[in-house]
Amino acid sequence: MLAPLLGLAMFALPATAQPIANPVATFAGLDKITGRITRFDVYIDETVLFGALEITPRACYNRPPTETQRVSAFLEVDQRSLTGVSKRIFTGWMFADSPALNAVDHAIYDVWLIECKTSTDVPPPDQR
Secondary structure, three states: OHHHHHHHHHHHOOOOOOOEEOOEEEEEEEEOOOOEEEEEEEEOOOOEEEOOEEEEEEEEEEOOOOOOOOOEEEEEEEEEOOOOOEEEEEEEEEEOOOOOOOOOOOOOEEEEEEEEEOOOOOOOHHHO
16 A cells, blocks of 8 residues: 555656766955956866965856756865965855855955856866
């Protein structure tokens, strides 16, 4: 008697596709002193400098177009001091549709995820 109900329950659950891994993450950064917003692409496992922040995305995922668009990236952010010493200030997932959910907490800079992409005009680190 229970087996037919379990079979029906399997069809009632929505099917979800696996997230799609992308090699490039696009971020926007705000310098709160100047009020300037900069948009920049970063390859996965590449570290870029935005002001005093070193930003390193480790993964960037989105969902297929048939599903709710949830774009997420796992990143590490270090703050570089004037002496060149870096201190980790953020490690975690960032979501493009909810930038305030898990934000980089810094007095001068804001950084948020825009999208994940398969390509960019920026040459890969090994070709620079």
